[in-house]
Amino acid sequence: MNEILHLLGHLILVTLLGYYLILNLQWYNYRFKRIILHHHRPFEHIFLFLLPLFSYFALKELAILVAVIYALILFVWLKGVDKRLKFTPRVKRFFLALIFFTLFGDLLCLAKFGCEVLPTLLPLILASLFSALIEGLIFKGYKKSASKKLSRIDPIIVAITASYGKTSMKNFLHQILDTKFNCYMTPRSVNTLAGIVKDINDSLPKECEVYIVEAGARERGDIAEITELLNHHYAVVGKIGPQHIEYFKNIENIMATKLELLGSNRLKKAFLHYEIPVKKRENFIFFGDNIENLKADLNGIEFDLKVEGDTLPLKAPLLGAFNAINLAAAVAVAKELGMENDEIVKAVSKLKGVEHRLQKIEAGGKIIIDDSFNGNLEGMLASYDLVKNYDGRKILVTPGIMESTPQDNMKLAEKIDEIFDLVIITSKTNRKVLYENIKRAKKIVLENKGDLENLLARETASGDLILFSNDAPSFM
Numbered sequence: 001m002n003e004i005l006h007l008l009g010h011l012i013l014v015t016l017l018g019y020y021l022i023l024n025l026q027w028y029n030y031r032f033k034r035i036i037l038h039h040h041r042p043f044e045h046i047f048l049f050l051l052p053l054f055s056y057f058a059l060k061e062l063a064i065l066v067a068v069i070y071a072l073i074l075f076v077w078l079k080g081v082d083k084r085l086k087f088t089p090r091v092k093r094f095f096l097a098l099i100f101f102t103l104f105g106d107l108l109c110l111a112k113f114g115c116e117v118l119p120t121l122l123p124l125i126l127a128s129l130f131s132a133l134i135e136g137l138i139f140k141g142y143k144k145s146a147s148k149k150l151s152r153i154d155p156i157i158v159a160i161t162a163s164y165g166k167t168s169m170k171n172f173l174h175q176i177l178d179t180k181f182n183c184y185m186t187p188r189s190v191n192t193l194a195g196i197v198k199d200i201n202d203s204l205p206k207e208c209e210v211y212i213v214e215a216g217a218r219e220r221g222d223i224a225e226i227t228e229l230l231n232h233h234y235a236v237v238g239k240i241g242p243q244h245i246e247y248f249k250n251i252e253n254i255m256a257t258k259l260e261l262l263g264s265n266r267l268k269k270a271f272l273h274y275e276i277p278v279k280k281r282e283n284f285i286f287f288g289d290n291i292e293n294l295k296a297d298l299n300g301i302e303f304d305l306k307v308e309g310d311t312l313p314l315k316a317p318l319l320g321a322f323n324a325i326n327l328a329a330a331v332a333v334a335k336e337l338g339m340e341n342d343e344i345v346k347a348v349s350k351l352k353g354v355e356h357r358l359q360k361i362e363a364g365g366k367i368i369i370d371d372s373f374n375g376n377l378e379g380m381l382a383s384y385d386l387v388k389n390y391d392g393r394k395i396l397v398t399p400g401i402m403e404s405t406p407q408d409n410m411k412l413a414e415k416i417d418e419i420f421d422l423v424i425i426t427s428k429t430n431r432k433v434l435y436e437n438i439k440r441a442k443k444i445v446l447e448n449k450g451d452l453e454n455l456l457a458r459e460t461a462s463g464d465l466i467l468f469s470n471d472a473p474s475f476m
Helices: 002-028 032-037 043-058 058-081 090-111 123-155 166-177 193-201 224-231 252-264 323-338 341-349 378-385 405-419 430-435 449-459
Strands: 158-159 183-185 210-214 234-237 267-271 284-287 291-297 300-307 312-316 359-363 367-369 394-398 423-424 440-447 465-469
Touching: 002 032, 002 058, 002 090, 002 123, 043 058, 058 090, 058 267, 058 440, 090 123, 090 252, 123 193, 123 224, 158 166, 158 224, 158 252, 158 394, 166 210, 166 323, 166 341, 183 465, 193 224, 224 252, 234 252, 234 323, 267 323, 267 359, 291 323, 300 323, 312 323, 312 341, 367 378, 378 394, 394 405, 405 430, 423 430, 423 449, 430 440
Parallel strands: 158 210, 158 234, 183 210, 234 267, 267 284, 367 465, 394 423, 394 465, 423 440
Antiparallel strands: 291 300, 300 312, 359 367
16 A cells, blocks of 8 residues: 555656646746756745655655645645646647656566665656657658748748847838738747747748748857748848847857848848948848937837938837837838838838837726837837826836846836836846835835736826836746
């Protein structure tokens, strides 16, 4: 009986450890290196992975009790997690492999060797290796299928990357081009090789004339892989800065990674932010320094754009002065693809903002600006300037800048102190630097994001402006 309880307790424990492991892998794009070296809460690994592991080794005869206590701890921890595990086919295959290797090892160990301590790390390692091998083979087939589909449809491909603004550039370009072409873009913030491959296989329409793809990166070579798949005709490289600096270590590595987008064999033209330090070539077009008479307020932006000797008077119902640069890139590509000036001006005037990027909402007498998908210093500062002259009380909800430097968060804190009356800090990562550098404004540290709605109801009133600036999952 004790042997059966030991076996059951061990199986439950390993499965729960596997749950914690695969959840973290899903958060960090299935990169072991990231959950070991770049996890935002590394000390949680000690409490939620290593402690139950060592507890089993120390109390092997009480394996079922260790498993039950660990299950309760995980249950309580998961209550504060807003990004839950998605049971994708990959995750299901991982659990099947984990249960198989656990049972096989346990039964073999008990029947042949009479082990007092059953293998615990080994099934996790074997399941992870087996899962990586299977997923690699499956992905290779998906990638081949995506490549064939691209060749068959043969659209004009525009690839876009930047440290800041790539999703906005993609959306604006799609809206402008879609007035003239059958245009399709990668959805939401899909920008990894795996996401793009899936998008091509599942969603790219056969009648697509122009395919606009957003390319993101966490490591050197990520964009080179996307470039190899797409072999795109046009590349757009927006502003480059220290976003994700913790992965790249320095700005030079970020720059080199973004410029991997220029490696396409079919590249006709590249559109680059004017501050990018590259040697000029005949097929390089620079944008961003051709903007004049820029005005921005809570009703939209208005500016003159010089393009190919012409001056386009552009007016768009978009919030944020920085969107002028995103539009400058989109207009340059539209002109290259044959759109006339009047067609572009008309399309720009009807643009819709990107969801969660300076999206204006009025509710209960309050003005809410949802900028929760804007996570870089330049964009966040611009959004603060946008609301600076609002007459009423101004409230900010922010985790600060994620995956950036303390210096950038100090600059952010100084700007926050100039403008806002109340600041709600929503992430542990930047809590210390923001709290110490915000001096004038009232500060509230939010321990549980689930309490935000009640907190805002209690702390805000009709006539207030509430700006949601960036967002971060609870594990950050």
